[in-house]
Amino acid sequence: MKINFKHVWIVLKKELKDAFRDRKALLVNIILPMIFIPVIFIISSIAAKSAVEVKPEKTPICVIGLENSKLISSMIEKSEFNIVKSTNPKKDLQDSKIKAVLIIPKDFEKLLSQGKQVNIQILTNEADMKSSNVGNILSNMINEFSKQIVKQRLIQKNLDPSIIEPVVINKENVAPPKKQSATILSFLIPMFLTLWATLGGMNVAIDLTAGEKERGTLEPLLTTAATRSSLVTGKYLAVSIMALLAGLSSLFGIIASFVLLPSVLGESFKNSPFYGYSVSPLTVLIMLLVVILTAIIFAAIEVALASYARSFKEGQTYLSPISIIVLIPPYFTMYKMPNELTDTYFLLPIVNAISVLKELIYDIVNLQHLGLFVISSMVYIVISIMFASRMFENEKVLFRN
Amino acid sequence: MVELIELTKDFGKVLAVNRLSFKIERGEIFGILGENGAGKTTTLRMLATMLKPTSGTAIISGLDITKEPEKVRRKIGILFGSESGLYARLSARENIEYFGLLHDMDKNELKKRIDDLSERFGMQDYINKPAGTFSKGMKQKVCFVRSIIHNPEVMLFDEPTNSLDVSSAKEVHDFIKLCKQEGRTIIFSSHSMNEVEKLCDRVAIIHKGKLVALGTIDEIKHRFTGASFEEVFLRLVGDER
Numbered sequence: 081m082k083i084n085f086k087h088v089w090i091v092l093k094k095e096l097k098d099a100f101r102d103r104k105a106l107l108v109n110i111i112l113p114m115i116f117i118p119v120i121f122i123i124s125s126i127a128a129k130s131a132v133e134v135k136p137e138k139t140p141i142c143v144i145g146l147e148n149s150k151l152i153s154s155m156i157e158k159s160e161f162n163i164v165k166s167t168n169p170k171k172d173l174q175d176s177k178i179k180a181v182l183i184i185p186k187d188f189e190k191l192l193s194q195g196k197q198v199n200i201q202i203l204t205n206e207a208d209m210k211s212s213n214v215g216n217i218l219s220n221m222i223n224e225f226s227k228q229i230v231k232q233r234l235i236q237k238n239l240d241p242s243i244i245e246p247v248v249i250n251k252e253n254v255a256p257p258k259k260q261s262a263t264i265l266s267f268l269i270p271m272f273l274t275l276w277a278t279l280g281g282m283n284v285a286i287d288l289t290a291g292e293k294e295r296g297t298l299e300p301l302l303t304t305a306a307t308r309s310s311l312v313t314g315k316y317l318a319v320s321i322m323a324l325l326a327g328l329s330s331l332f333g334i335i336a337s338f339v340l341l342p343s344v345l346g347e348s349f350k351n352s353p354f355y356g357y358s359v360s361p362l363t364v365l366i367m368l369l370v371v372i373l374t375a376i377i378f379a380a381i382e383v384a385l386a387s388y389a390r391s392f393k394e395g396q397t398y399l400s401p402i403s404i405i406v407l408i409p410p411y412f413t414m415y416k417m418p419n420e421l422t423d424t425y426f427l428l429p430i431v432n433a434i435s436v437l438k439e440l441i442y443d444i445v446n447l448q449h450l451g452l453f454v455i456s457s458m459v460y461i462v463i464s465i466m467f468a469s470r471m472f473e474n475e476k477v478l479f480r481n
Numbered sequence: 482m483v484e485l486i487e488l489t490k491d492f493g494k495v496l497a498v499n500r501l502s503f504k505i506e507r508g509e510i511f512g513i514l515g516e517n518g519a520g521k522t523t524t525l526r527m528l529a530t531m532l533k534p535t536s537g538t539a540i541i542s543g544l545d546i547t548k549e550p551e552k553v554r555r556k557i558g559i560l561f562g563s564e565s566g567l568y569a570r571l572s573a574r575e576n577i578e579y580f581g582l583l584h585d586m587d588k589n590e591l592k593k594r595i596d597d598l599s600e601r602f603g604m605q606d607y608i609n610k611p612a613g614t615f616s617k618g619m620k621q622k623v624c625f626v627r628s629i630i631h632n633p634e635v636m637l638f639d640e641p642t643n644s645l646d647v648s649s650a651k652e653v654h655d656f657i658k659l660c661k662q663e664g665r666t667i668i669f670s671s672h673s674m675n676e677v678e679k680l681c682d683r684v685a686i687i688h689k690g691k692l693v694a695l696g697t698i699d700e701i702k703h704r705f706t707g708a709s710f711e712e713v714f715l716r717l718v719g720d721e722r
Contacts, residue, residue, distance in 0.1 A: 090582045090583055094571070094579050098568055098570050101570040101571075102570060295566040296561070296562060296564045296565070296566025297566040297567065300627065300628070301580075303530065303531065303554050303559050304554060304580055304583035304584055305555050305583060305584050307551060475532050479526070479531070
């Protein structure tokens with residue numbers, strides 16, 4: 081394996097010049113992530129808010145038997161829900177035209193005055209988050225109403241109302257907003273970072289290997305004084321740099337998201353699933369390390385696989401599964417809390433990067449885990465570079481018929 | 482100048498080149514003639530050090546292709562196929578310069594040579610324009626210059642006129658003649674009888690990787706009195722079928 085670094089530099093410079101002149105690819109790989117990620121965060125914040133938030137005056141519900149209870153009807157009026165009529169309430173509920181159906185029985189007031197138990201039915205569509213929330217609001221209202229009746233009945237019988245409530249539950253959510261937002265961010269951020277660090281070099285890798293074959297430039301290139309090792313090293317470095325730039329762009333997109341979110345969303349940012357999370361310099365540094373190592377590993381794998389292809393199109397066929405493969409580890413660790421991640425998670429390819437990022441988002445910097453990630457990644461880098469080099473130097477691969 | 486010694490390439494399932502041995506003199510246009518799959522491209526790829534011979538070797542300008550492939554590559558220039566492959570986003574100058582630099586040419590010397598060749602081939606108007614905008618003819622000229630930028634002693638042409646129109650094929654023929662005028666040794670593969678007859682000083686006819694005839698066109702024709710070169714070729718190849 082003879083490497084002439086002067087030749088490596090010539091190849092690297094040419095490939096980068098060529099790649100930077102491909103404006104469309106540059107836009108998709110480098111510019112898009114830094115715009116796309118903040119947009120995703122902002123849209124998902126707004127969507128999450130509108131999916132959960134219930135504005136009563138804008139929420140249609142149907143009350144069957146409203147005339148059967150003055151008490152309930154005045155309570156509903158106070159709640160400001162938009163009461164609509166429906167000929168087929170169940171279907172309208174299923175079609176999300178209305179958000180809940182409240183059914184008050186005919187003899188409601190009579191049974192209540194007799195001190196008997198009355199059933200009120202609330203129909204909701206649990207496939208619709210808003211309907212589910214309206215159902216909860218109505219249940220709470222009726223429960224409160226029910227408690228008031230009980231209280232009145234007990235007082236009438238000269239009993240202390242607290243005897244029916246011997247234990248009072250005070251439930252408190254102690255998770256700071258940052259930890260709550262970490263649940264979703266520990267899935268999204270690792271996915272964005274590893275996805276672009278792998279996708280960023282893909283087109284360049286194909287262009288520099290299979291593309292050379294298709295254009296007919298590979299044969300003249302192989303007959304220059306440069307060795308194949310020098311050529312593949314220069315090409316590999318160019319792919320790594322492009323992948324790294326895409327990864328950095330996604331990192332920039334993530335940082336920009338958390339700078340932009342509060343000002344774009346204003347007061348409603350407090351309801352965003354990302355509220356409370358901030359990116360510290362240490363976080364950025366470790367994210368950078370993850371991006372660099374991921375980009376370097378995948379650049380070599382992509383060069384190796386694309387070298388086998390005979391044309392750009394064939395190269396795309398070989399490399400496209402990579403974008404699916406890198407999406408699996410984020411799902412693999414999605415339901416794991418950071419303390420459930422064993423050492424093995426920090427040794428497996430991609431899973432190790434995802435796991436380090438997951439810990440990081442939960443504000444955990446475990447040096448042992450970080451060390452395992454770096455060492456295992458170094459091993460993968462060596463293996464992947466050897467693979468790329470073997471592929472590019474193999475005449476059966478380069479001159480495959 | 483170029484000597485093939487028992488040159489063999491075995492791909493496992495196919496014995497593509499079978500113990501080829503012949504000598505090519507300096508300044509000669511030497512044709513390798515054969516049908517598709519005869520082993521012409523494999524032979525030229527071995528001479529260009531792209532493929533390693535399974536056994537045997539070749540000596541180019543005193544250098545063994547199996548022992549000193551990097552040095553051999555400094556002595557050779559190639560034009561493989563008729564497709565003019567260039568980097569579309571680079572200018573003609575940048576395309577040529579890239580190959581010159583990879584041949585370890587000095588930057589100033591390289592610039593001067595590109596300017597000279599660009600003038601000689603009438604490329605001044607578009608030398609600094611991106612190759613993606615070029616016509617087929619313009620691309621062809623850039624490929625010619627690229628192949629001789631490092632002033633090689635030996636030129637390898639692999640079916641350079643395949644599927645080209647008449648005027649483009651003539652450009653290639655003129656370029657081959659120019660290479661000869663400049664004292665380069667030319668090895669030229671083709672399956673066109675007329676082309677070989679028109680251009681080559683001597684010819685090797687190969688079939689299924691084996692040498693079936695070697696000599697000047699007249700010498701080969703002489704073996705079959707009264708026959709045209711095409712008939713001679715068919716008889717030689719037919720004998721082996």
